[in-house]
Amino acid sequence: MQFLIFACSVGMIFLINHQTKVMEKSNMPKRLLRLLQFVKFAPILAFLVLMVLVFTTFHTKEGIRLSHAWYVAQFWAYTAFLYCSFAITKNKVTLIPMLVSLVIAIYNTPLFHYEKLFIGRYVIVSDIFGVLMFIAMWIATTKITNRMEVTNESFTN
Secondary structure, eight states, rough: OOOHHHHHHHHHHHHHHHHHHHTTTTOOHHHHHHHHHHHHHHHHHHHHHHHHHHTTTTOOOOOHHHHHHHHHHHHHHHHHHHHHHHHHHHHHHGHHHHHHHHHHHHHHHHHHHHHHOOHHHHHHHHHHHHHHHHHHHHHHHHHHHHHHHHHHHHHHH
């Protein structure tokens, strides 16, 4: 099962790259631009909040809890990004990977599911995939938001 989730992670990274090119050509409402700007920072915020909780309240399984927070936050962020992509492009094919990302995020959100799937070195592999997913998301949202801000400035001038 973890290999299927890792394969979905790789697929999502390539899909984000493709959707970025499609979204850059589209016209984006301001509310979706703000959502994308939030999605860009959401995994970091989730990780920091859980880090504070782990070090102040939850004093067991610190490593697995932080790994869990990081990896699952990526799938939640990808779900939001793909929702924005659907809202902008109206391409219903985008709903399929969005639902896949949502199902993976929901399934892995309980810590015991994550612990059952990712044990030993697979925790480190999930951290690596989480970092790759985050970098891809960061680059994609930066490209889109920068292009939209330049487009909006040209309309106002």
